[in-house]
Amino acid sequence: MSHNLVLHPSTREAVDRYLARPVQSLLVTGASGSGLSTLARDITATLLVTREDKLHEHPYVRIITPENGTIGIAHIRDLQNFVSLQVPSQSSGWASYPYR
Numbered sequence: 001m002s003h004n005l006v007l008h009p010s011t012r013e014a015v016d017r018y019l020a021r022p023v024q025s026l027l028v029t030g031a032s033g034s035g036l037s038t039l040a041r042d043i044t045a046t047l048l049v050t051r052e053d054k055l056h057e058h059p060y061v062r063i064i065t066p067e068n069g070t071i072g073i074a075h076i077r078d079l080q081n082f083v084s085l086q087v088p089s090q091s092s093g094w095a096s097y098p099y100r
Helices: 009-020 036-048 052-057 073-084
Strands: none
Touching: 009 036, 036 052
16 A cells, blocks of 8 residues: 555555455445545555556456546446456466566
8 A cells, every 4th residue: 555645544544454354345435536546546556466557457457437427338348247257366376477
């Protein structure tokens, strides 16, 4: 977790708790323009032990950005396919993955 982010102490505490024992998913909510995307990317980079500016290249990450305020059906279908894929196990070489 980047310590450069300016977070409310309770938010920082919640993020630290999540990072200590991450679960399958995390919902980050708040007002538009409050830095939610930055926080989500920082958390993701921390969990995947990679740099935030390299997330778009990571095979286990999909970043979807609304166009004209909406997310198109093609993006949803791609996301459905993406989440149905299985992640390689530790024994299949994940531990030696270069971003890790």
